[in-house]
Amino acid sequence: MVNEYLTTKDVHLFYGQKEALKGINLAFPQTGIHALIGPSGCGKSTYLRCLNRMNDLIPSVKITGEIELDGVDIYQPKTDTVELRRQVGMVFQQPNPFPFSIYENVAYGLKLSGRQSKEFLDERVEQSLKQAAVWEEVKDQLGDSALSLSGGQQQRVCIARVLAVQPSVILLDEPTSALDPVSSNLIEEMLLTLREDYSCIIVTHNLQQASRISETTSFFLNGSLIESGPTKEIFVEPKKQETDDYLSGRFG
Amino acid sequence: MDPIKTKIQTRSKETRQEIWGQLLSYAAIILIVAVVCSIFMFVASKGLATFTKDHASLRDFLFTTDWSPTTMGKDGRPLVGALPMIAGSFGVTVLAVIFATPFALGTALYMTQLAGKHGQKLLQSVTELLVGIPSVVYGFIGLNVVVPFVREHFGGSGYGILSGAFVLFVMVLPTITSLTVDSLRAVPSHYQAASLALGATEWQTMYKVTLRAALPGILTAIVFGMARAFGEALAVQMVIGNATLMPHGLLTASSTLTSVLTMGIGNTVMGTVGNNALWSLALVLLLMSLLFNLVVKWIGRKGRI
Numbered sequence: 353m354v355n356e357y358l359t360t361k362d363v364h365l366f367y368g369q370k371e372a373l374k375g376i377n378l379a380f381p382q383t384g385i386h387a388l389i390g391p392s393g394c395g396k397s398t399y400l401r402c403l404n405r406m407n408d409l410i411p412s413v414k415i416t417g418e419i420e421l422d423g424v425d426i427y428q429p430k431t432d433t434v435e436l437r438r439q440v441g442m443v444f445q446q447p448n449p450f451p452f453s454i455y456e457n458v459a460y461g462l463k464l465s466g467r468q469s470k471e472f473l474d475e476r477v478e479q480s481l482k483q484a485a486v487w488e489e490v491k492d493q494l495g496d497s498a499l500s501l502s503g504g505q506q507q508r509v510c511i512a513r514v515l516a517v518q519p520s521v522i523l524l525d526e527p528t529s530a531l532d533p534v535s536s537n538l539i540e541e542m543l544l545t546l547r548e549d550y551s552c553i554i555v556t557h558n559l560q561q562a563s564r565i566s567e568t569t570s571f572f573l574n575g576s577l578i579e580s581g582p583t584k585e586i587f588v589e590p591k592k593q594e595t596d597d598y599l600s601g602r603f604g
Numbered sequence: 605m606d607p608i609k610t611k612i613q614t615r616s617k618e619t620r621q622e623i624w625g626q627l628l629s630y631a632a633i634i635l636i637v638a639v640v641c642s643i644f645m646f647v648a649s650k651g652l653a654t655f656t657k658d659h660a661s662l663r664d665f666l667f668t669t670d671w672s673p674t675t676m677g678k679d680g681r682p683l684v685g686a687l688p689m690i691a692g693s694f695g696v697t698v699l700a701v702i703f704a705t706p707f708a709l710g711t712a713l714y715m716t717q718l719a720g721k722h723g724q725k726l727l728q729s730v731t732e733l734l735v736g737i738p739s740v741v742y743g744f745i746g747l748n749v750v751v752p753f754v755r756e757h758f759g760g761s762g763y764g765i766l767s768g769a770f771v772l773f774v775m776v777l778p779t780i781t782s783l784t785v786d787s788l789r790a791v792p793s794h795y796q797a798a799s800l801a802l803g804a805t806e807w808q809t810m811y812k813v814t815l816r817a818a819l820p821g822i823l824t825a826i827v828f829g830m831a832r833a834f835g836e837a838l839a840v841q842m843v844i845g846n847a848t849l850m851p852h853g854l855l856t857a858s859s860t861l862t863s864v865l866t867m868g869i870g871n872t873v874m875g876t877v878g879n880n881a882l883w884s885l886a887l888v889l890l891l892m893s894l895l896f897n898l899v900v901k902w903i904g905r906k907g908r909i
Contacts, residue, residue: 409800437800438802444801448792448798464812
């Protein structure tokens with residue numbers, strides 16, 4: 353692949369004795385959307401959480417292999433996870449805004465690195481909400497609790513919250529699976545604009561979604577990477593039998 | 605009549621059980637409500653008699669400092685200035701809660717966010733143990749340890765609001781801690797995940813998200829602690845010095861509503877001014893605990909997300 357920005361080499365992950373990832377080799381360019389597909393429990397979310405070291409929070413997890421972001425190994429002992437997670441943002445399956453106002457939700461990540469001027473915050477909050485395609489809906493109620501919004505709006509505010517800290521990679525863990533089709537569409541359209549500037553890695557169970565928005569797709573099964581390549585090739589003429597079976601609905 | 609019709613028109617055994625159960629629970633509710641109401645009415649009728657029957661003035665009661673209910677003042681009204689006791693009660697309560705809250709918060713944060721399973725269990729049983737110790741034991745320790753300590757390091761006789769607050773500090777600590785722990789545990793873990801994923805440190809996450817989301821619960825814990833401190837009688841009475849004088853500082857002997865009540869109620873005759881005046885103090889206590897309850901309810905409503 354050209355322009356390898358985020359690369360993982362032979363990544364194994366163990367939950368105690370159980371091997372959940374069995375040597376994953378993948379590389380992502382600096383822009384574009386990459387979809388991770390596969391049946392439940394195949395390790396795709398676990399893999400995603402390796403990329404911003406969210407698995408560190410789970411005790412008894414052991415990870416081996418190499419994950420490099422822009423040429424730097426992120427599992428070195430001296431890696432600053434704070435800085436890493438600012439570079440590699442994450443959107444979760446369930447919309448999880450803080451129980452604060454919309455404005456404070458988006459400004460949260462910015463305020464973490466010290467005091468910022470009001471103008472700077474205002475500007476960045478507006479810009480992020482616009483990028484996340486939710487500005488028009490919430491611009492008159494920035495002071496209201498984010499929990500008063502609909503699920504789809506909440507998820508877009510969560511995306512704005514990630515965009516506000518200007519990451520280079522955005523990890524999305526089934527971001528639309530808890531949403532209605534209209535909200536899902538809005539988020540898909542937004543992702544299509546984000547892919548110009550960010551590297552988006554999206555875990556999804558929705559195969560149509562993967563085929564609609566991603567340039568490249570990887571198929572996971574039982575902790576192994578079965579096949580990876582341009583989305584069109586994977587969907588139209590998969591090289592492996594397992595991929596074909598999964599895509600045609602024979603299992604999973 | 606055909607048998608099916610009779611069957612569906614008569615009450616089945618299950619229906620009769622249901623009705624019986626309902627009656628039983630209604631009876632229990634009515635009994636409890638009746639008990640609470642009659643306690644209120646009893647205390648209120650006795651407590652108000654000081655003002656209606658014995659012609660003490662409410663203003664004197666709340667704002668003057670001469671407490672000697674059996675003697676008459678110059679205006680022919682009994683001297684029922686309860687301000688020293690009210691001030692004493694609020695003094696020990698507020699101080700105790702101010703001392704206890706930071707410790708309770710720290711302990712609760714450690715228990716919920718940092719400690720491993722063993723640490724959690726250990727602290728849990730320690731706090732539960734603190735709840736179980738009878739208040740007379742606290743008072744006794746206060747008398748033998750806290751009072752001399754205060755005398756040596758702060759001056760005065762050692763009896764006073766400060767000693768009372770120290771003893772209450774230990775007594776309200778488990779209350780505030782365990783309720784704070786509950787409210788911190790109730791914070792959904794996805795808030796923490798979101799915060800960490802945005803590049804917050806653990807400390808920032810605790811401080812800016814967890815504590816903030818748990819704030820209504822923590823305030824409730826503090827108010828419950830206050831209610832506990834306000835109502836505690838025995839342990840405070842043993843270390844506060846029991847002088848019905850306006851406290852001039854934290855180190856002079858003073859008294860609280862509860863300490864005057866426990867000291868005096870056995871030494872007065874039912875129906876006399878002295879006895880009625882004590883009931884007035886009890887009424888103040890009752891109203892205060894009602895107020896604490898209302899505050900808790902109000903916080904709960906405001907804080908609901």
